[in-house]
Each structure stands twice: as structure tokens, then as C-alpha cells.
Amino acid sequence: MGALVTLDLPDDSPMLGLPWIITFGPLSDVDEWEPVVCGPYERPHALALAEAVVAEEQLMAVVEPLLPALSAEEIRGEIAAAQIAAEDEAAQIDQADLYGDFEDVIDEELELAAEQEPVAGPLTAPSEAELRAGFARIAKLLTSKGA
Numbered sequence: 779m780g781a782l783v784t785l786d787l788p789d790d791s792p793m794l795g796l797p798w799i800i801t802f803g804p805l806s807d808v809d810e811w812e813p814v815v816c817g818p819y820e821r822p823h824a825l826a827l828a829e830a831v832v833a834e835e836q837l838m839a840v841v842e843p844l845l846p847a848l849s850a851e852e853i854r855g856e857i858a859a860a861q862i863a864a865e866d867e868a869a870q871i872d873q874a875d876l877y878g879d880f881e882d883v884i885d886e887e888l889e890l891a892a893e894q895e896p897v898a899g900p901l902t903a904p905s906e907a908e909l910r911a912g913f914a915r916i917a918k919l920l921t922s923k924g925a
Contacts, residue, residue: 780805780832784825784841796843797916798824805836818844820912823904830903848924 787793797818804811817824821841828839847853904912 780835780837780839782825782828782832782839782841784828785843793843794821795919796821796845797919798841799844800824800828801840801842802828802831803838803840805838818913818916819909820915822901823909823912826901826903829901833900846920846923 785793798821799815799817800819801813801815803813816827819827821843824841828841831837832839845853845856847856
């Protein structure tokens with residue numbers, strides 16, 4: 779069994795409506811090969827496909843949003859926002875170190891969340907027809923952006 783990594787987003791996040799890609803790569807440093815990038819998909823389809831693949835193979839799948847930027851300036855803005863968010867996170871970690879072991883708090887929060895969330899079975903991979911319908915919706919989203 780492999781590993782699936784994705785963003786944990788709130789239910790009202792605008793990123794949920796974006797197209798998503800899956801990057802498959804080796805799970806360990808022992809294997810060396812170029813990652814395979816697939817998509818774009820709608821998020822539920824991307825998650826289900828990634829889960830179906832890593833359930834049977836020792837791979838890592840990273841499911842992440844694809845940002846359909848229309849200009850270099852828009853890309854620069856996204857990069858700046860990501861850099862600011864990383865700096866803010868680093869500052870929060872530094873502050874947490876002043877008051878105790880941040881990792882202990884994270885472990886406790888994860889354990890509490892695992893106890894509260896029902897254990898879901900593996901997602902069923904979408905059919906070709908479902909994927910094609912998703913592609914059509916993504917194409918419409920991408921061609922209407924900024925119009």
C-alpha cells in the first residue's frame with residue numbers, strides 16, 4: 779500500500795472547485811524514476827483515482843489544485859501568497875516552541891481527529907464516462923475564467 783497526500787481544506791474553500799492534478803512518484807529513495815503527472819480532474823475524481831492506484835502499489839500520490847493563471851503577474855501573486863503563508867507558518871512554529879513541544883500538540887490533535895472521524899472505506903475509482911464529464915466541466919471552467 780502506498781501513500782496519498784493532499785491539502786486539508788475547509789468545506790467552503792474556493793480551491794475545491796479548481797481542477798486538480800495527481801503526481802505519482804516513488805514512495806522511497808531506493809526507487810528512482812521521473813514522477814508521472816496526471817490530470818486535470820475534479821477533486822473527488824483525483825482523490826479516488828489516486829487512492830485506487832496507491833492501494834495496490836508502493837507509490838506516493840500527491841493530489842493538488844491546478845491554478846489556471848492568466849498572466850505572469852497572477853502567477854507572481856500566487857507565489858508571493860505562498861511565500862507569505864510559509865513565513866507565517868514558520869513564525870507560528872517558532873512561537874509554539876516558546877511554550878512547549880509543538881509536535882506533541884499536533885500528535886494529540888491528529889489522534890483526537892482520528893477518534894472523531896468515522897473510518898471510511900476506499901473510494902471507488904470513477905468510470906471513464908464520469909472522468910469525461912469532469913473534463914468537460916473543467917474545460918468550461920478554464921475557458922470561462924476571466925471572461
